[in-house]
Amino acid sequence: MTAEAIAEAPVRPVEATPGKQPMIGAPVRRREDRRLITGQGRYLDDLELPGAYEAAFVRTPHASARIRSIDTTAAARLPGVIGIWTGADLPELVKPIPPKVSNPLLRDMPRYPLPPERVHFVGEPVAVVVAESRYVAEDAVELIEVDYEVLPAVSSTTAALAPDAPRVHDELDDNVAIHVTQVAGEPEEALRTAPHRLSERFVIARGGGHSMECRGVAARYDVGTGQLTVWPSTQSPHYTRNMLAYFYGMDEDDVRVVVPRDSGGGFGPKAQFHGEDAVIPYVAMLLRHPVKWIEDRSENFVATMMERNQVHHVEVGFDDDGKLIVVKNVFEHDQGAYCAGLQVPMITLSTLPGQYRIPNIHTELIGCYTNMVPTSSVRGAGRPQAVVAMERMMDRIAEHLGLDPAEVRLRNMIRADEFPYKVGLTFRDGSPLTYDSGDFPSLTKAVLARFDYDGERERQALARSAGRLVGIGLGAYVEGCGLGPYEGARLRLTNDGTVLVTLAATPLGQGYETIYAQIASDAMGLDMEHIAVATGDTSRIPFGQGSFASRTTVTAGSATLQAGRELREKIFEVAAVLLGAPAEELCFQGDRVCAGGDPGRSVSLRDIVQVSNIGKHGITMPRGVPAGIEVTSYFSPERASYASGIHAATVEVDPDTGQIKILRYVIGHDCGNVINPLLVDGQVLGGFAHGIGNALYEESFYDDAGQPQSASYLDYSLPSAIEVPKVELVHQFTPSPLNPLGVKGAGEGGTIPVPATIANAVEDALRPFGARITSLPITPAKVFAAMTATNHR
Amino acid sequence: MPESPSGTRTGHETQVVRTTVNGVEREAEVATRLTLADFLRHELRLTGTHVGCEHGVCGACTVHVDGAAVRSCLMLAVQANGRRVDTVEGLAGPDGELAPIQEAFSKHHALQCGFCTSGFLMSVAEALKEGPIETEQAAREVLGGNICRCTGYAGMVDAVLEASQTSYPTAKGEHA
Numbered sequence: 001m002t003a004e005a006i007a008e009a010p011v012r013p014v015e016a017t018p019g020k021q022p023m024i025g026a027p028v029r030r031r032e033d034r035r036l037i038t039g040q041g042r043y044l045d046d047l048e049l050p051g052a053y054e055a056a057f058v059r060t061p062h063a064s065a066r067i068r069s070i071d072t073t074a075a076a077r078l079p080g081v082i083g084i085w086t087g088a089d090l091p092e093l094v095k096p097i098p099p100k101v102s103n104p105l106l107r108d109m110p111r112y113p114l115p116p117e118r119v120h121f122v123g124e125p126v127a128v129v130v131a132e133s134r135y136v137a138e139d140a141v142e143l144i145e146v147d148y149e150v151l152p153a154v155s156s157t158t159a160a161l162a163p164d165a166p167r168v169h170d171e172l173d174d175n176v177a178i179h180v181t182q183v184a185g186e187p188e189e190a191l192r193t194a195p196h197r198l199s200e201r202f203v204i205a206r207g208g209g210h211s212m213e214c215r216g217v218a219a220r221y222d223v224g225t226g227q228l229t230v231w232p233s234t235q236s237p238h239y240t241r242n243m244l245a246y247f248y249g250m251d252e253d254d255v256r257v258v259v260p261r262d263s264g265g266g267f268g269p270k271a272q273f274h275g276e277d278a279v280i281p282y283v284a285m286l287l288r289h290p291v292k293w294i295e296d297r298s299e300n301f302v303a304t305m306m307e308r309n310q311v312h313h314v315e316v317g318f319d320d321d322g323k324l325i326v327v328k329n330v331f332e333h334d335q336g337a338y339c340a341g342l343q344v345p346m347i348t349l350s351t352l353p354g355q356y357r358i359p360n361i362h363t364e365l366i367g368c369y370t371n372m373v374p375t376s377s378v379r380g381a382g383r384p385q386a387v388v389a390m391e392r393m394m395d396r397i398a399e400h401l402g403l404d405p406a407e408v409r410l411r412n413m414i415r416a417d418e419f420p421y422k423v424g425l426t427f428r429d430g431s432p433l434t435y436d437s438g439d440f441p442s443l444t445k446a447v448l449a450r451f452d453y454d455g456e457r458e459r460q461a462l463a464r465s466a467g468r469l470v471g472i473g474l475g476a477y478v479e480g481c482g483l484g485p486y487e488g489a490r491l492r493l494t495n496d497g498t499v500l501v502t503l504a505a506t507p508l509g510q511g512y513e514t515i516y517a518q519i520a521s522d523a524m525g526l527d528m529e530h531i532a533v534a535t536g537d538t539s540r541i542p543f544g545q546g547s548f549a550s551r552t553t554v555t556a557g558s559a560t561l562q563a564g565r566e567l568r569e570k571i572f573e574v575a576a577v578l579l580g581a582p583a584e585e586l587c588f589q590g591d592r593v594c595a596g597g598d599p600g601r602s603v604s605l606r607d608i609v610q611v612s613n614i615g616k617h618g619i620t621m622p623r624g625v626p627a628g629i630e631v632t633s634y635f636s637p638e639r640a641s642y643a644s645g646i647h648a649a650t651v652e653v654d655p656d657t658g659q660i661k662i663l664r665y666v667i668g669h670d671c672g673n674v675i676n677p678l679l680v681d682g683q684v685l686g687g688f689a690h691g692i693g694n695a696l697y698e699e700s701f702y703d704d705a706g707q708p709q710s711a712s713y714l715d716y717s718l719p720s721a722i723e724v725p726k727v728e729l730v731h732q733f734t735p736s737p738l739n740p741l742g743v744k745g746a747g748e749g750g751t752i753p754v755p756a757t758i759a760n761a762v763e764d765a766l767r768p769f770g771a772r773i774t775s776l777p778i779t780p781a782k783v784f785a786a787m788t789a790t791n792h793r
Numbered sequence: 794m795p796e797s798p799s800g801t802r803t804g805h806e807t808q809v810v811r812t813t814v815n816g817v818e819r820e821a822e823v824a825t826r827l828t829l830a831d832f833l834r835h836e837l838r839l840t841g842t843h844v845g846c847e848h849g850v851c852g853a854c855t856v857h858v859d860g861a862a863v864r865s866c867l868m869l870a871v872q873a874n875g876r877r878v879d880t881v882e883g884l885a886g887p888d889g890e891l892a893p894i895q896e897a898f899s900k901h902h903a904l905q906c907g908f909c910t911s912g913f914l915m916s917v918a919e920a921l922k923e924g925p926i927e928t929e930q931a932a933r934e935v936l937g938g939n940i941c942r943c944t945g946y947a948g949m950v951d952a953v954l955e956a957s958q959t960s961y962p963t964a965k966g967e968h969a
């Protein structure tokens with residue numbers, strides 16, 4: 001086992017201009033940093049909106065209730081209160097927010113921005129107060145009396161599926177939102193005849209995105225132009241614009257959504273549309289006055305969408321060599337009070353088989369309504385749970401047969417020569433689920449080599465004989481990323497001779513101002529210093545999807561590459577006329593286009609823009625010079641590209657406290673070609689920290705009545721620098737054939753296999769006790785309970 | 794109560810605060826319940842100080858009061874009366890020269906969205922004033938009072954060790 005298969009540097013997909021330093025693949029330091037480290041960042045709450053009113057929401061304290069009445073009289077009398085609206089006061093907004101991803105099988109229940117009658121989770125807004133300041137608005141919220149008829153609630157999928165469970169939605173006869181099964185081969189028959197079978201039930205807790213900046217939205221209506229400007233903290237400005245145009249019956253051109261230049265993290269919840277997003281701009285229009293609402297952390301804990309909660313019933317059948325014959329996984333997914341979208345469970349459904357060749361697959365989703373805040377994507381988005389189901393069983397197979405878990409994985413892995421590999425299931429868009437590229441065994445071997453797997457096993461044996469509880473865990477995964485439908489880039493030569501790259505996607509800390517300048521630089525053969533990047537404003541580019549699902553480098557990156565190449569041609573077309581030289585002889589030198597490498601025969605970008613874009617009123621263009629140097633390009637991937645990876649961990653369990661210490665952690669990662677290794681490593685390491693939270697610390701706990709019990713950082717622990725251990729990274733670069741950059745997504749891979757890897761390691765550490773770890777996060781109390789359980793095998 | 798142009802004062806007692814913020818004397822009449830974080834951000838428009846939790850855990854709001862790192866979400870503006878307040882805006886020199894920890898944060902990619910960054914910089918800056926930070930473990934302890942959701946902290950650990958070496962060139966350090 002050696003690391004030889006691992007390339008030293010990313011494969012360079014784009015031909016750079018001779019003599020010019022290639023930017024794609026270079027660890028360029030970020031342009032964003034200077035303003036952020038000097039306190040000059042501009043986040044939503046830093047917006048200058050002089051005199052803006054501020055809003056606060058009245059939220060239901062009951063998980064299921066009918067609103068009998070709302071008394072706002074005392075609150076309305078409070079000095080500084082501008083207006084108060086309940087759901088019943090705003091009938092125009094009583095329209096359902098459609099699920100982001102739907103399915104014909106979904107029994108969809110309406111989610112209203114401000115429900116007028118019936119509430120379904122603690123934290124759901126029932127009224128909005130607008131006041132001169134947030135302090136006063138919150139005072140007024142305290143004075144509003146809501147009379148509720150409190151109804152029984154359910155707060156787990158198990159409770160939701162119980163035969164006599166209270167119904168979350170009166171309109172339905174049970175709490176099942178969707179039930180979908182996908183099958184490949186003959187799983188039932190295979191289970192009947194498999195030489196060995198094992199099954200287990202795994203529970204994964206709810207957890208949140210917890211961007212350090214909470215949500216928020218500000219809006220201003222301009223009566224003169226009829227234009228509504230909205231500043232949301234969204235990952236998807238065009239989605240927000242389209243939703244608002246739908247809600248208000250406005251033309252989309254009259255709704256301008258501007259995401260502030262800096263965003264304090266997203267991680268999924270900010271890619272969703274929450275009720276507050278529709279309410280705030282609407283009251284700003286009613287008042288003809290700017291209104292701002294900044295979510296505080298206590299609201300974020302109860303009203304911002306979460307994810308993760310699933311219960312998996314998984315069964316595997318395999319032969320004497322540990323080769324998989326069949327996997328059957330039936331999982332309950334907690335949809336929350338409404339279906340905000342089916343993306344997460346659909347991803348879980350298709351992520352199950354992972355890196356393995358499995359002839360027979362049964363994967364079944366039971367999506368449940370519960371009386372908790374709706375769920376949607378959080379970094380990892382349904383994949384960590386599927387990986388728990390599959391990877392935990394790989395370890396069980398090894399244990400059952402007395403084989404090494406790494407060996408069992410290698411025996412089952414899809415080989416490098418089998419790509420494109422058809423899994424046998426369908427992807428969420430209905431196409432056959434196909435992995436584009438990868439090399440799972442070589443990355444696994446490289447990780448085992450870096451980890452010194454054999455040596456680590458020897459050290460484990462020594463530690464064990466000394467009475468220490470040391471365990472080793474592995475976790476492999478695939479991540480479908482770079483999803484469609486499309487993303488665009490608009491490149492233009494601006495009047496000062498700068499190339500401006502405008503993207504519809506918004507950055508959330510990934511460094512777009514740097515990455516897209518790198519791509520455009522190589523595409524054009526123009527130095528980065530002459531390229532600027534603008535993002536997040538629907539008035540600057542008409543169509544877009546947003547930053548989510550590790551898709552932007554693939555889609556917007558490819559669009560930037562295409563547009564950059566075309567823009568270069570256009571610029572050269574003009575320069576060819578002005579210099580009287582053929583376009584083939586031209587190249588960029590600094591901010592000039594130069595013929596035959598002779599600086600004496602050159603023209604500046606400023607001069608080109610003067611002729612082509614600015615022009616002279618009433619004067620004919622020079623013959624052959626095109627008007628308007630601008631290119632807009634959209635890239636639509638044919639299907640998802642697949643990133644992959646495998647993690648290896650050594651942990652030690654303290655038998656007295658149940659505390660888990662991570663002794664070593666190696667991450668092997670393959671996200672295709674890399675634009676900026678510094679930034680990709682940052683994505684992987686940041687994702688890893690989130691995975692550590694899911695594995696060991698984070699749980700959004702609700703009691704049986706649907707009351708959130710972890711609604712502050714004292715009860716919900718986010719990992720700090722003390723909890724997140726040092727990581728060793730192993731890179732492999734298998735380019736994707738599905739886009740011209742050869743890239744795949746990098747935003748979530750760091751998170752995905754961490755819970756499975758850590759759980760495998762902890763169970764391995766506890767193997768002397770035969771203890772079973774089946775519930776995440778793995779708290780010391782659970783470790784303790786597992787160690788003392790008497791019914792272990 | 795006098796008519797006041799600022800909404801934050803509506804219906805509430807006010808008091809005059811005199812502080813020195815980043816070396817500049819500031820005087821303002823503020824509601825007694827106004828937090829120091831809101832005062833800095835919304836009254837003085839020093840928006841580099843961020844608010845991530847408002848309950849003293851995340852550290853995004855960390856500033857220095859009389860040289861000590863404090864959580865400005867847990868302190869009232871009126872409590873800063875007569876004291877010196879330093880924020881991230883004052884960390885770089887007057888000529889714009891970055892402090893060693895700022896430079897090291899950028900170099901080691903210790904920030905992504907940047908929302909937590911001001912708080913980390915202020916926490917580390919205080920710790921560095923007390924002496925060198927020589928080991929990874931010590932760096933993690935200094936960083937451990939704040940939360941970042943983006944970076945996974947690895948770059949920050951490197952940045953702290955490097956900034957310590959820059960500030961204390963003769964001290965021993967793990968950083969190569």
Ligand code: FES
Binds near residue numbers: 843848849851855
């Ligand atoms: S905002 Fe002050 S500690 Fe989080």
Ligand code: FES
Binds near residue numbers: 906944
């Ligand atoms: S950089 Fe985003 S929270 Fe730290």
